Amino acid sequence: MDRKEFRDLATPAEAQETIASLSLEGGIDRVPLAEARGRVLVSRIDADLDVPGFDRASLDGYALRARDTFGADEAEPARLELVGEVHAGEEPDIDVGEGEAVEISTGAVMPPGADAMVPVERTDRAEPDSTDGASSAERRSTDGHAAEPRDDGTDVLVRTSVAPGDNVMFAGADVAAGERALGPGTRITPRDIGLLSALGIEEVPVRARPRVGIVSTGDELVRPGEDLDADSGEIYDVNSYTIAAGIEDAGGEAVLYPHAGDDTAELERVLREAADECDLVLSSGSTSASAVDVVYRVIEAQGELLLHGVSIKPGKPMLVGRLADSAYVGLPGYPVSAMMIFRTFVAPAIREAAGVPEPDTATVSGSMAVAERYTEGRHRLMPVGLLTDGDGETLVYPVDKGSGATTSLAEADGLVEIDPDTDYLEAGTDVTVSLFSPEVRPPTLFGVGEDDPAFGRLLDRLENPRHLSVGTRPAARRLRDGVPDVAVLAGPTDRDLDAEALGAWTREWGLIVRPGNPDDVEGLADLVDRDLRFVNRTSDSGLRTSLEATLEAFATDRGRDRREVVEAIDGFDLGLRAHESPARRVIAGEADVALGLRETADRLDLGFVRLGDQDVRALANPDRLEKPGVRELREALESNPALLADDAYR
């Protein structure tokens, strides 16, 4: 097979058509009724019995001949002789003759001879009239003023007239044998299970879920739960379980194959095995050069390559073909790219094969919260986050932390497709977002700023918040741009923001040292004067700003230049993004002193040298004050000060 035959990239529409042309359909499963919910019938189900299977009393009361009640009313009840009783689940052992009645319970079989029933509420019981031996039908006109009715009497006084069939459900009236009950393609919901139950059917033929095998490649991948050797560049395999969950969302059955590493013989073996056992094989990360060679070899031996390369970003190296009797799609290795290509090209084909329609909630409309420029001239899948503004309208913003970042997967709610001719999306442009999962909803609160431990505890009390730990400076900028609901800022900030303060608290900050402070660190002077390895935070963080201010004062005190002082600190320029990271370097023995919070030191059982207290403020976008999530946050801040206290954690 010649790799060069695919010189031109396919269009996204061609890729969609090619995948649609592959048959992913599994066979037929026979599943018990208890497991049929959500499955799709492959063939029509006809009733093969009548429901009910007998003429059935609809109420508690008396079975009788309708003719015996003609003309009866409250003033002149009909008197019938009680000749027996029949309960639900019993075969009647008595016939109802003229002038006779049988006590009958709801659901019981109508006794022979009876053609109607009267509910107990319209009757009374009475002792037999002693006047004569005439039939009760004849007695009726003469005994209107007889003794008081009695509950346990053996006559029945019927205070209404009924027509034949009244209060009786005839055999087959609900469902008749031979009727079409459910059509092929019916997706089985609880009510359909009700109808199948009524027909006594306890196993139904449904479409087998398409079996979708996942083969991940790359020597560096380790399955979650196993040990990771970061020094050797190992990372956890993100795509396998993520795509597996996407497959299940789409109605397929995911099969994870053992990780093939970069051993090409092993990869070839796994691909062949997966093709044997599945309706569709997905590989991820196998668009790299060496893996592609293996895929080509396997396809050459027992398949057909239909497409290599799609004019789309991300996803350009996508492969589509057939491996033996299985369909094959090669996905990108980066999680966000893999998820977007899966969502756009593969999930619809799985749903089609499973007979599961795309849920209405799988897409939402919104308008761009910010402008977005894109000039590459290729069809683009843009990962986006959702939020709601103060009026409840949905806003959409691009999420891009770099294609290798798994957090952009967690921070994105879906994707927007942008055609090649669009190079600029104005803020306010209406877009349609394909959600990564139909259950995804915009967060109730969208915050940015410090990853403050106290604020983190507060978030735990809220329903579905999103908080991006971008640090103080970027948070102030983003709040000014109007996207987030709330910014959490720490330490001194340059200028005033047009924002509403929801609450403020303080936190103790300083130097985190080894347990027991074996180096006897007392303050900044030790960092400057001694040979200690320090770890700093990035300049985005509030702690860094406070440290800089304190150092400035320290330098002034000593009558020295700030720059001189900073240069004397070993590691001052190494700033870490996350608030606990410096302390963890101390634990790892890679540093002696770290910038951090007392709370962090306490929690990690490290020593702490206090440098000061720092203000932390939660500021809200003034347009979002009435948004329920913002109101909830304000209330939590006002009513739960203990949440913010250092000693309240864990």
Next chain:
Amino acid sequence: MDRKEFRDLATPAEAQETIASLSLEGGIDRVPLAEARGRVLVSRIDADLDVPGFDRASLDGYALRARDTFGADEAEPARLELVGEVHAGEEPDIDVGEGEAVEISTGAVMPPGADAMVPVERTDRAEPDSTDGASSAERRSTDGHAAEPRDDGTDVLVRTSVAPGDNVMFAGADVAAGERALGPGTRITPRDIGLLSALGIEEVPVRARPRVGIVSTGDELVRPGEDLDADSGEIYDVNSYTIAAGIEDAGGEAVLYPHAGDDTAELERVLREAADECDLVLSSGSTSASAVDVVYRVIEAQGELLLHGVSIKPGKPMLVGRLADSAYVGLPGYPVSAMMIFRTFVAPAIREAAGVPEPDTATVSGSMAVAERYTEGRHRLMPVGLLTDGDGETLVYPVDKGSGATTSLAEADGLVEIDPDTDYLEAGTDVTVSLFSPEVRPPTLFGVGEDDPAFGRLLDRLENPRHLSVGTRPAARRLRDGVPDVAVLAGPTDRDLDAEALGAWTREWGLIVRPGNPDDVEGLADLVDRDLRFVNRTSDSGLRTSLEATLEAFATDRGRDRREVVEAIDGFDLGLRAHESPARRVIAGEADVALGLRETADRLDLGFVRLGDQDVRALANPDRLEKPGVRELREALESNPALLADDAYR
């Protein structure tokens, strides 16, 4: 316990509050990541490792010192010495010194000494410059015009300058150890599984699904799959599996208990066992007098009755209480009533306990297609069907075949709540429908009329049609009322309808007799003159109309009165609703001759005596001609005449 303490019926709101006050929450499950989709985290998940765990190359290319590339561009590339290579999943075994580069693949660990990387596209390989032994950094300015670059050379020409950190994802840049990853209450979707995978977490603590036990009572109930004795009044148990599916829809785990019959000791034992094992026990049909006594006894011994009787229709005898540590709700026995009470009162409590929000698709808005009157002065749950009109708007119509009918469950899509003060809903009134399941969708085509076998085959080709077999006469009336899309009418009809004919076909009708026609039936004369037992169809059916017309002609031929002729036929007045039912009576030996179709006789291997051909017509509501389902039907009728042929079935 005094049953009389509940003299006043509770309001629906009180019932809702009472059920909400019961705790249905289960404990905590620890589930593997592969099974975590859709579950709800009980506690926050913090990162306990950096992602990535090392400084990671973002692209294929060369790791180097950024400083060595300063000033490099296409015209004057920087020349570096290639000193080694590092692949993904390998620990680097080489340091990068000044003027040196290491070949690196995407995802590999940055070797010590390197602080940036350059993608391979911006480089070339070249033979070492032979001019002198100076470092490559020094050589750069002098060798711009050296030999052509070669792929396998041991020098690297870098045609761009990079800054420290370019094309490198630093350890923890994606997720830093100690960061808050997912909050408690997060409903896990594929993207969250991605983040958990990246953190190497393969088991998560999630809310246990509430265990909901189902206890069904009634001697007449038989589980689907078992044998049914209709003569003893047995029917299949509809509620158990239907409610079980509703429980699973709401995020609970359904536990079916063995059927207790009406044996009170056994019912008591089962109730106690279910209360022991479940968070909520539901019983159905146990609001009947004898079962209620048992429930009272069990509750008296080890629980508390909180509510008996709700002012609602259906559902008035609902019971709510506690059984030992379990919550308890007694549901009505009739399937539609049980489903509506479950949907309205019980499902929200299960969802709350499971942490599963009500899907947006669980309710839809629509307008009443017909007027509805209701004067009982009680809060009402009205089962309704949905359809879409020609403009795609949702119409809502009441479904009520009697509370005992399981088919009304299958024909209803949800329920509308009507408050006690509303006694009349005008056609066009806007209503909100609570769907029986979030997957329920309006049918694509709503037909009424004959249960014609040919039309049934045609329906099998359409996606999600609904057809109610009401017979020809009621279908004509309903089409005039404007509710259905299509009516299927057979035989002569009285008057013209304002409707568009979509298609017509004929079917052969006559008398169905035992195989081989042992009674030598030749036509109507045999029914009139001989002692044969006949089974008719109801007067709603088109076949009945054709039979009446033929009899009329027969009577005229003989010079006799129609009534005389009819009275001479034994069983003429017994009309069965469904088209196959009369033939099945012949099979059962309960009749000698049945009215029916040749197709039915052939399929059931019975004899057939032809009386004529009958026209069948599919007529469409003129307002719905552009509705996709109607268009699809018309196309199917026009293009698939074979579907309608008698010999095309099965």
